[in-house]
Amino acid sequence: MIEAQKQVPVAHLGGGLAPVGAEIAVLTHFVDGAGWKGTGTEAQPVFNPATGQPIAQALSGTPADVAQAVAAAKEAFPGWRQRTPKDRADVLLRAAAVLESHAEELAHLESVNTGKPIPLARDDVAGTIDTLQFMAGAIRTQLSLSAGEYVTGRTSMIVREPVGVVAAITPWNYPLLTAAWKIGPILAAGNTCVMKPSEQTPLTSLRMAELLAEVLPAGVLNVVTGTGSVVGEALATHPDVALVSVTGSVRSGQAVASAAATMLKRVHLELGGKAPVMVFADADLDAVVEGIRLAGFGNSGQDCGAACRVLVEQSVHDELLKRLVPVVESLAVGDPAAGDHIEMGPLVSKAHRDSVLGFLDRAVAEGARVATGGRAPEGDGYFVLPTVLVDLPDGAEATREEIFGPVVTVETFTAEDGAVEAANGTAYGLSASVWTEDARRAADLPGRLDFGTVWVNDHLAFATEMPWGGFKSSGYGRDLSVYALDDYSRTKHVMFNRARSDGETEQA
Structure with missing residues (x-):
């Protein structure tokens, strides 16, 4: 039961290098712009894999917790989508600056939770910052088919819109970087987000949400911790979630796609490889x-x-x-x-x-x-x-x-x-x-x-400007690049009939 232990934000872990006092801290969800203890009564340990010792506990989210987070994201959506691309870009640039000012803290937190070497963790933080910066620029330069007369007497134009509330399910191997690969284009395109990090590596996702609360409107980014079988399934089947984006194993992708299929919900899958x-x-x-x-x-x-x-x-x-x-x-x-x-x-x-x-x-x-x-x-x-x-x-x-x-x-x-x-x-x-x-x-x-x-003559070199994603069992959809913005938005055709009601001849 979690009531007997201290519930704290990730910031109080001291960079993730030690628990608070003599207790193992229980980390809260992050919903509607603040830490939230949720409705559940269970938590599970988070380990430092280099020592095998617990460093914190993360709440085991419930369907009710998911519902609360989705409601917050849904409420924040109208205001966020109505902002101009420049306004959203400015927010993302400020978000990148906030993360950059906490880069070393995030790198150590990522290292202690995942076991990756510090230089690699620093690279991940740099990639996280670069992704937000790139998406801030890319959303201001999206291209589409030119408006024009494709039917006589009528003018057509393409409008690209956000899809709504997007669920982002991230893996344990690159928890911070893949979170940025998702929330960058999700938020840039005008959507709001509920993220479920891996229950094994939630620390940097929660810390990022805490830090970005300085610049993001409440409810635009929410984090619910817990297992895929509970939190992931609740997100995949929630009627107010328009799209589910998963980076993980083929089995995880199949489970989410199967759950989402019952509602014809869009999915974005980046899965395994060989x-x-x-x-x-x-x-x-x-x-x-x-x-x-x-x-x-x-x-x-x-x-x-x-x-x-x-x-x-x-x-x-x-x-x-x-x-x-x-x-x-x-x-x-x-x-x-x-x-x-x-x-x-x-x-x-x-x-x-x-x-x-x-x-x-x-x-x-x-x-x-x-x-x-x-x-x-x-x-x-x-x-x-x-x-x-x-x-x-x-x-x-x-x-x-x-x-x-x-x-x-x-x-x-x-x-x-x-x-x-x-x-x-x-x-x-x-x-x-x-x-x-x-x-x-x-x-x-x-x-x-x-x-x-x-x-x-190279392997595993990435450029934020270039897409990442696979074929066959490796899934569909693309991370990074302007193609990710396409995946997290929808196209609408608007046609104007220019015929004059007074019968005047159309001007050439």
Whole structure:
């Protein structure tokens, strides 16, 4: 029961590095511009995954809590939508400035809750700020079909409108950054928002809401913590929620889409991935190794676009491994609190660590060989050593399913067509990369790969101006770029009949 414990805003956690006094703080929801304890009586612990110790508790939201938050967002919607694009842009720019003034606090809070290294957490905060700044500019420059006479005597124009109250369900691997990827275009387009962060990593979402209350009208941004099965489902089925946006697993996306389908509610899904890294014999192998080091093991591999499935031309397989394995073994793994030199932290939870270890056990049972890593180290926290798996049989689980951990598989190919077939032979279609010095191949292959993003001689590089999203089981809809604004708005055709009632001839 939560009544016996102290309910506090996130700011009182001291940057998330210690609980309040001798108690574990219970963090409140954020509704209608202020912290709110909600209607429920339960809370669940929030852990530092590097130590396995609880740092706070988050309220377990109820359908009644969701209803309260949606009502606040619905009430705030008319006033927010009526603001001009410039007015909303000015608010978003002030919001970005507020977050920038608290950047280091947010980075440490993100690190302690997710286990990601401090430099990566700082990058996430910078990306959060940049997203809000970009959306502030983009909403003032939206384009559409020109107004004109498409039917004789009538003038047509396109009006783009906000959809209303939008539910945003965010994941635990990039809680702050993906929150910005959602609320940036959602609010810029004139919608209001109710956000449900992952119950495992709610700290930065709640803190951001507290900070942005300085500049956002009450009710424009609300946060309700809790599980997907309760809070997520309540949002997906609430009649006053016009659109549900989810970043998460395929299973999460399916659950939300299924619930929303009963009301023909729009959904926006950015789901899982299994990114192939296609390495040809003429590739710069040192660049490949560096790309895998950053994109395969950054954030402990907990990235839907991670460089996790290497397809390397047979003739350079041994040489690539010769260079890759020592680099992977040199990664500094540990508690991010130890300093900025830490390159890889823990996995987000004990359950997820055990899931990754289960994948490794099954891979070895199928015949895979562990070139390095393959186990959890001794000590506290939810760590798995950075792992490279080789000699995998065709169709092995580890090459097909999203492990979402610091595990990179290495397979070989001998022909380009076979490599393309293998890369496309997955249920996912989020991202891929091609590594080659052949200009014609580099220009041709992206068009043959069934992925929403294809990098050439790079992996996991983002630009706020460019869209992010996938095909097939990776979902639909786009984050970032002006295309996200399209996803969170609706088009209306307005036609004017210019015929004169007095029968006058229309002027040329």
